[in-house]
Amino acid sequence: MTWRGLAGALEAAADLVLPRSCAGCGAAATRWCPGCAASLADPPPARVLADGTSVWSAARYEGVVRDAVNAWKDRDRADVTDVLAHAVATAYAGSGLAAAALVPVPSTAAARRRRGRAPVDDLSRRVVRGLRRGGADIGLWPVLRVRRRLADQSGLTAAARAVNVHAALHVPAAVAARTRGATVVLVDDVVTSGATLVEAARALRAAGADVSGAVTLATTERHRRGASG
Incomplete structure (x- = not known):
C-alpha cells in the first residue's frame, strides 16, 4: 500500500470512530460541505485601514464562515486548515500583491497555551505552500513578536483596540536584517477594527520592511467603513 493509500485508510478508520461534521454548518460525514464552500467563492472588496494598509479577505465574517x-481556532478543527488556506491563497493571488514573504500576525502566549497551537502560523504555512505549488517565489517570515501582555480584544471598541495593541509588536534585532528593504504581506485570521494589522504594519516598517498589504481569512462588515483602529 502506498503512503497516500495508508493515510486514506487511517482517515477512513478514524471517521468510523469519530465521524466528522462540516466545520461550517455541521452537516454529517464531511469536513467542509459544498454549500459552505460556496461561501468562500464571493470575496468582499478590499478595505483600507487607518494607516493606508490595504487588506484583501477571502470572505465576510458571518454565517457559516x-x-x-471559530471552530478552526477554538474547537480543535485544525482539519480544515487546508481549506481555509486555499481561500486565503486565492485572495492573495487576486490582490495583485507581490511580496518576498508573508508575515503572520503572532498569537499571544496566552492564546497559544489555551489552544495548544498558533492557528495563524499554521494557516500561513499552508498558504505559502499552496502559492509555491502554483509557481510563486515567496517565503514565510514569522518575525513579529508580542512584547507585552495584551487584553482580550473581543468586546473592545475600535478606539480601545488601538490603545490595547499600541507598540505591542516588534521585530527582534536578531532577525531585523532579513526584513530591511524587503516587500512583505501580512497574514491574519479576521480583521475587525484593523488595530492589530495597523500595529503589525507599524512594527515591520520600523524594522525597514515595505508592507504592501495584508490578506486575511475574513473581514467583519461593521468595521468596514471608516476603520480607525
Missing part, C-alpha cells in the same frame, strides 16, 4: 473560523 464565522462558525468555521
Whole structure:
C-alpha cells in the first residue's frame, strides 16, 4: 500500500470512530460541505485601514464562515486548515500583491497555551505552500513578536483596540536584517477594527520592511467603513 493509500485508510478508520461534521454548518460525514464552500467563492472588496494598509479577505465574517473560523481556532478543527488556506491563497493571488514573504500576525502566549497551537502560523504555512505549488517565489517570515501582555480584544471598541495593541509588536534585532528593504504581506485570521494589522504594519516598517498589504481569512462588515483602529 502506498503512503497516500495508508493515510486514506487511517482517515477512513478514524471517521468510523469519530465521524466528522462540516466545520461550517455541521452537516454529517464531511469536513467542509459544498454549500459552505460556496461561501468562500464571493470575496468582499478590499478595505483600507487607518494607516493606508490595504487588506484583501477571502470572505465576510458571518454565517457559516464565522462558525468555521471559530471552530478552526477554538474547537480543535485544525482539519480544515487546508481549506481555509486555499481561500486565503486565492485572495492573495487576486490582490495583485507581490511580496518576498508573508508575515503572520503572532498569537499571544496566552492564546497559544489555551489552544495548544498558533492557528495563524499554521494557516500561513499552508498558504505559502499552496502559492509555491502554483509557481510563486515567496517565503514565510514569522518575525513579529508580542512584547507585552495584551487584553482580550473581543468586546473592545475600535478606539480601545488601538490603545490595547499600541507598540505591542516588534521585530527582534536578531532577525531585523532579513526584513530591511524587503516587500512583505501580512497574514491574519479576521480583521475587525484593523488595530492589530495597523500595529503589525507599524512594527515591520520600523524594522525597514515595505508592507504592501495584508490578506486575511475574513473581514467583519461593521468595521468596514471608516476603520480607525
